[in-house]
Amino acid sequence: QQQVKQSPQSLIVQKGGISIINCAYENTAFDYFPWYQQFPGKGPALLIAIRPDVSEKKEGRFTISFNKSAKQFSLHIMDSQPGDSATYFCAASMDTGRRALTFGSGTRLQVQP
């Protein structure tokens, strides 16, 4: 049972373009939605996160858009750079019970120069 579905599996974008990664969740009890960035041979690192009381959060070139009614959220990377080439994971968690992160399956982003 995959509670967080992520797409696409892989993405190739030209330098300067916009990268868009989408996630959908099922459990309406989720109340924290982070995105993690992982470079080869490294552990994931928090990139940006959002809570469901806002519809958008922006940090530099990275923006999370959140649609609570559709149970979807997405990561937009503006002006994509070769240094952004990595695997991106969306995740979700809730403030009760296990409180662990449920991850999407990941998106491998390649930004071509």
Add this chain to the structure above:
Amino acid sequence: NAGVTQTPKFQVLKTGQSMTLQCAQDMNHEYMSWYRQDPGMGLRLIHYSVGAGITDQGEVPNGYNVSRSTTEDFPLRLLSAAPSQTSVYFCASSRHVSNTEAFFGQGTRLTVV
């Protein structure tokens, strides 16, 4: 400040052998967890701990044991290694049990032959 330290980085085991993956954090975090990462499946929670002396099962606990005798350490034990346990293992810690940033170690790549 070392953050989350995992050892070893690489390990090859024979089927049936046992071993312990070490995880230590120096940030005085309450919450620690173990994930395994497999291609196309994201990260899946194995076990977690909300504080010293308290552990609980995650999504895929079978074949693994954990203990948390101190705040700093959270070792993961493979009781009798199986080829299905070939994976990359990540330890993570968070400041508090509520939804805050998770800090990941660099991972242990385990191969069971």
